Amino acid sequence: QVQLQESGPGLVKPSQTLSLTCTVSGGSINSGSYYWNWIRQSAGKGLEWVGRVFISGSTNYKPSLESRVTISLDTSKNQFSLTLDSVTAADTAIYYCARDTSGWEYFDSWGQGILVTVSS
Amino acid sequence: EVVVTQSPVTMSVSPGEGATLSCRASQSVNSNFAWYQQKPGQAPRLLIYAASTRATGVPARFRGSGSETEFTLTISGLQSEDSAVYFCQQYHNWPTTFGHGTRLEIK
Numbered sequence: 762q763v764q765l766q767e768s769g770p771g772l773v774k775p776s777q778t779l780s781l782t783c784t785v786s787g788g789s790i791n792s793g794s795y796y797w798n799w800i801r802q803s804a805g806k807g808l809e810w811v812g813r814v815f816i817s818g819s820t821n822y823k824p825s826l827e828s829r830v831t832i833s834l835d836t837s838k839n840q841f842s843l844t845l846d847s848v849t850a851a852d853t854a855i856y857y858c859a860r861d862t863s864g865w866e867y868f869d870s871w872g873q874g875i876l877v878t879v880s881s
Numbered sequence: 882e883v884v885v886t887q888s889p890v891t892m893s894v895s896p897g898e899g900a901t902l903s904c905r906a907s908q909s910v911n912s913n914f915a916w917y918q919q920k921p922g923q924a925p926r927l928l929i930y931a932a933s934t935r936a937t938g939v940p941a942r943f944r945g946s947g948s949e950t951e952f953t954l955t956i957s958g959l960q961s962e963d964s965a966v967y968f969c970q971q972y973h974n975w976p977t978t979f980g981h982g983t984r985l986e987i988k
Binding site for chain 2: 869
């Protein structure tokens with residue numbers, strides 16, 4: 762059974778870059794036709810899909826975040842990563858990594874989430 | 882973006898009873914609709930996809946229905962462990978969007 766685990770700093774200063782990693786265990790990140798996603802949850806905006814990466818390395822991002830977001834794969838480490846540039850307090854949220862096995866953008870496996878606070 | 886509106890915001894139901902949770906999409910999403918359960922301190926758990934298909938391991942007392950713009954999650958024979966926030970999601974129109982949740986309390 763696949764497991765996902767987020768890691769990274771819990772505090773980021775305004776205008777800096779948020780960087781998170783999701784480590785996948787119990788299966789290869791390369792197996793199947795899976796999409797690997799980042800989703801965030803905040804009190805103000807609720808659940809918000811951020812973006813995804815396919816095993817080919819192709820990516821899709823939420824349009825309102827696209828100018829600041831990069832998601833990438835590291836198959837050698839069985840990980841995928843999120844970077845979000847020029848963060849503000851509005852980016853404060855619990856960030857989840859999640860798997861989509863169907864390509865239809867519903868999410869059948871999630872990490873436990875990591876709280877990232879943007880504050881000076 | 883498609884706006885997904887959930888109702889009610891909160892509900893309180895006695896054990897053994899049933900609960901009906903609703904979602905409305907601002908435009909048709911066919912049957913490309915999912916439901917999730919989230920307990921405190923945990924990630925959401927997929928319950929239903931394709932409007933009515935239960936995810937692996939989900940008990941049969943969770944039933945999803947609906948299409949186009951109106952969707953319902955019905956939970957029968959409520960148990961204390963069903964106390965959670967339930968979210969719905971449309972994935973027909975890109976980008977996918979979620980409702981803001983219904984908090985279900987078991988009395």
